[in-house]
Amino acid sequence: DVQLVESGGGLVQPGGSLRLSCAASGFTFSHETMNWVRQAPGRGLEWVSYISNSGNSIYYADSVKGRFTISRDNAKNSLFLQMSNLRAGDTAIYYCARGSWKSGLDYWGQGTLVTVSS
Amino acid sequence: QSVLTQPPSVSAAPGQKVTISCSGSSSNIGNNYVSWYQQVPGTAPKLLIYDNNKRPSGIPDRFSGSKSGTSATLGITGLQTGDEADYYCGAWDTSLSGGVFGGGTKLTVL
Numbered sequence: 001d002v003q004l005v006e007s008g009g010g011l012v013q014p015g016g017s018l019r020l021s022c023a024a025s026g027f028t029f030s031h032e033t034m035n036w037v038r039q040a041p042g043r044g045l046e047w048v049s050y051i052s053n054s055g056n057s058i059y060y061a062d063s064v065k066g067r068f069t070i071s072r073d074n075a076k077n078s079l080f081l082q083m084s085n086l087r088a089g090d091t092a093i094y095y096c097a098r099g100s101w102k103s104g105l106d107y108w109g110q111g112t113l114v115t116v117s118s
Numbered sequence: 119q120s121v122l123t124q125p126p127s128v129s130a131a132p133g134q135k136v137t138i139s140c141s142g143s144s145s146n147i148g149n150n151y152v153s154w155y156q157q158v159p160g161t162a163p164k165l166l167i168y169d170n171n172k173r174p175s176g177i178p179d180r181f182s183g184s185k186s187g188t189s190a191t192l193g194i195t196g197l198q199t200g201d202e203a204d205y206y207c208g209a210w211d212t213s214l215s216g217g218v219f220g221g222g223t224k225l226t227v228l
Contacts, residue, residue, distance in 0.1 A: 045157075105165060108162040
């Protein structure tokens with residue numbers, strides 16, 4: 001079975017940094033594009049970032065560009081999101097999701113909560 | 119303000135049909151694929167429709183998707199109480215070079 005398990009969330013002060021991880025299993029990770037999607041408390045879904053299967057193609061939402069970095073380690077079946085200069089507005093559940101916008105984001109992790117507060 | 123526009127809520131009785139609209143522009147829906155997601159509060163989203171009108175395996179044919187111009191529609195027939203959830207449309211936006219979601223529609227099965 002396909003599984004995506006996020007970790008690394010927590011409470012961080014404004015201006016701080018955090019690194020999220022997503023451990024993938026049950027499929028050939030190196031063949032699949034991956035995304036990070038977040039959801040602020042009581043709000044809708046917001047796409048954050050995309051990385052191609054090789055890591056050669058990367059995109060970011062304007063709201064996180066220059067502050068967040070997506071990466072992957074295909075040898076370790078892992079996806080990462082390095083977040084820096086965090087703001088209160090970054091408080092959200094962060095989901096990793098497999099897929100492209102043609103095939104759909106077909107598998108999602110359970111999410112990890114990031115809270116930015118002093 | 120979401121790039122894709124959905125009605126905040128829709129409702130219908132069990133057994134009835136409901137449609138949820140998603141309005142965009144030529145930079146997203148008009149020239150890219152639309153997908154739809156169901157999210158029961160407290161759980162992760164689930165893919166319902168991809169490539170405008172295709173259903174992943176395991177999704178019942180009560181769920182359907184269509185696209186016309188810069189708008190898309192999710193249809194649900196034979197409504198069940200278990201269909202109560204938030205529904206989101208999504209697409210790639212060529213101008214933004216990023217993914218975009220609608221603001222979500224809360225479905226209530228009366």
